[in-house]
Amino acid sequence: MPVLIAAGIGIVFAVGIYQILRRNLIRSAIGLVILSNAANLFLVACGSRWGLFAPYSGSPAQTSDPLPQALVLTAIVIAMGGFAFVLAVVHVVALRGRTGDSDDIDRLKN
Amino acid sequence: MNIDHGVLLPVLIPIASAVLGLLFLRGRHRALGLFSLLAILLSLASGGRLLANLARGADPAVLPIGGWPVPASIVYVADFLSATMTVLGQLVFALAIVYSLGCRDRCARDSAYYPLLLTLSAGLAGTFLSGDLFHLFVMIELVVISGAVLTARSDDPAGPEAAYKYFYMSTLAGILLLLASGCLYAAHGTLNMADLARRISAHPECPLGAAGMVFLLSAFLIKGAVVPFHFWQPDFHSAAPTAVSAALSSVVVKIGVYGFLRMTTLLFVPHAEILRSSLIVFGAAGLLYGGFAAAGTRHAKRMLAYSTLAQVGSILIAIGWGTIPAIAAAIVLIVNHALIKASLLMLAGAVASRSPEKSASFESIGGLGRSARAAGVLYFAGALALVGIPPTNGFIGKLVLFRGGVELGxxxxxxxxxxxxxVTMIYMLRSFARVWWEGPQGGIEPKPRGDRLAAPAVLIVLCLALGLWAEPLLDLALRGSVYLSEPAAYIAAVLGGGS
Structure with missing residues (x-):
């Protein structure tokens, strides 16, 4: 099971990094979300070292640590606000530059 | 443990005022600005009280939120470093609000402008005062979102692009910080910085501990715009509204510097040697790259933003030396650079506000200085301070820095x-000559009125005052540095004595 979790998180990271390296603005924004979800998965996995049961349900020796789950909740909320902002800015930038390719957006290259 | 609820005030006052301002003063930008100024001054006073208590010899003020026992709860800690950085941040933000009140930018009339400045300052204060790694992440995200929104609404047409670039990089830094928290929590079972420091020095070679350290280091390298991670910074700082760019380039980049100080003097003391040597390498790279890039650019704000890379580089070298005089020099440089860079950026923005295109590129503002002579005098004093020529505080900073280096050989x-x-002298004097010395080219007609100069004037007066009467700051920095050399003091203050 731990190997499976580790491999899964690794694949999500790889997909996220591949996406953020793309030229298209929307794709790279989506890559950012995938990457932040990979980090969240990693945090949850950090808390599941002793077991996978929810706190107060199984035997105390096998419950997972609730603190990383609380951290992940906070991180998800922050990432959601941030992603809404990123999409709004991408919308404005793409409308003004009439393109979604980050190579063609060169207002700052002076 | 010295429990003091006043530690929360520098964070609580700006956030509460931002909410109140948005609720009750919508659309009345003048009243909103004055209200925000009042709030930030109150918060500055509360920060100053913390620093004054420390200077009188009190223990660092600590507040466990919610009254939970300490390593389990989020704590706010105001030790020497945190209190100094908080006061500095609130001071620059107060002057940024003063500048915004007298500026002609359209974005400053927005209802969200002053509340966002307030949340930015609250996030900054929270970052410095937090004694918990995850809370640090949350506060940095508050800074990032407020700064990015302010820049996206800027009058500069490149604002949204710059905001996108900044937000993108900062979110990556946030993810790295999250990964660092995960690694360190998995390795050591705590996120409280004092507890973490104690456990790391007890078990320096935990698996995942090194990964956590590297993630944390890279997060702060992005936040501090240290050279290989800097590329978002000049775009972002030149596209932001003037008051915002002054605050960002002077105090917000100091989040990274603060992080390095905490990492080398508290969290990773067993690994401090390798961290310090890498910081010297990054600092030297920043010094070279920032200086030459600033000399080669054709835009006044962008030049100052590149110069920030070089100045942060010299601060990193001081942190990398790591002796007591060198850390004291780093603290002095942090204060000096914040005051000088904020005033210079405000002056560049004030001159740009008189150009018909509202751009700070040298083509649009070359020769415009003749209509703003007072700004020229202030800019010249600021340039002297940035180069490090007496009687300015820049000279004092360079002096302590060089003394620290010579002592080490x-x-x-x-x-x-x-x-x-x-190199700094070359580009600063050349920019001065292009704007104030040479005549206007190509019939550019300056606007009769520009932004008011009260805020940069206050900053320049502070620079001169700290140059002529440097003892209080030097004394404070030296005491802070002696305190930072003993991580046990911070740990005992937070966790209670004896442990």
Whole structure:
């Protein structure tokens, strides 16, 4: 099971990094979300070292640590606000530059 | 443990005022600005009280939120470093609000402008005062979102692009910080910085501990715009509204510097040697790259933003030396650079506000200075301070820095710092000459009125005052540095004595 979790998180990271390296603005924004979800998965996995049961349900020796789950909740909320902002800015930038390719957006290259 | 609820005030006052301002003063931008100024001054006073208590010899003020026992709860800690950085941040933000009140930018009339400045300052204060790694992440995200929204609404047409670039990089830094928290929690079972420091020095070689350290280091390298991670910074700082760019380039980049100080003097004391040597390498790279890039640019704000890379580089070298005089020099440089860079950016923005295109590129503002002579006098004083010529505080900073280096026998690095000073002199004096000395080219007609100069004038007066009467700051920095050299003091203050 731990190997499976580790491999899964690794694949999500790889997909996220591949996406953020793309030229298209929307794709790279989506890559950012995938990457932040990979980090969240990693945090949850950090808390599941002793077991996978929810706190107060199984035997105390096998419950997972609730603190990383609380951290992940906070991180998800922050990432959601941030992603809404990123999409709004991408919308404005793409409308003004009439393109979604980050190579063609060169207002700052002076 | 010295429990003091006043530690929360520098964070609580700006956030509460931002909410109140948005609720009750919508659309009345003048009243909103004055209300925000009042709030930030109150918060500055509360920060100043914390610092004054420390200077009188009190223990660092600590507040566990919610009254939970300490390593389990989020704590706010105001030790020497945190209190100094908080006061500095609130001071620059108060002057940024003063500047915004007298500026002609359209974005400053927005209802969200002053509340966002307030949340930015609250996030900054929270970052410095937090004693918990995850809370640090949350506060940095508050800073990032407020700063990015302010820049996206800027009058500069490149604002949204710059905001996108900044937000993108900062979110990556946030993810790295999250990964660092995960690694360190998995390795050591705590996120409280004092507890973490204690456990790391007890078990320096935990698996995942090194990964956590590297993630944390890279997060702060992005936040501090240290050279290989800097590329978002000049775009972002030149596209932001003037008051915002002054605050960002002077105090917000100091989040990274603060992080390095905490990492080398508290969290990773067993690994401090390797961290310090890498910081010297990054600092030297920043010094070279920032100086030459600033000399080569054709835009006044962008030049100052590149110069920030070089100045942060010299601060990193001081942190990398790591002796007590060198850390004291780093603290002095942090304060000086914040005051000088904020005033210079405000002056560049004030001149740009008189150009018909509202751009700070040298083509649009070349020769415009003749209509703003007072700004020229202030800019010249600021340039002297940035180069490090007496009687300014820049000279004092350079002096303590060089003394720290010579004591260590690092003559090569000191020579590099001196060479970087000469490059600084070249680009600062050249920009002064292009704007104030040469005549206007091509019939550019300056606008009769520009932004008011009260805020940069206050900053320049502070620079001169700290140059002529440097003892209080030097004394504070030296005491802070002696305190930082004993991580046990911070740990005992937070976790209670004896442990």
């Amino acid at each position: 690092r003559f090569g690095t000191v020579a590099l710092l001196a060479g970087a000073g000469i």
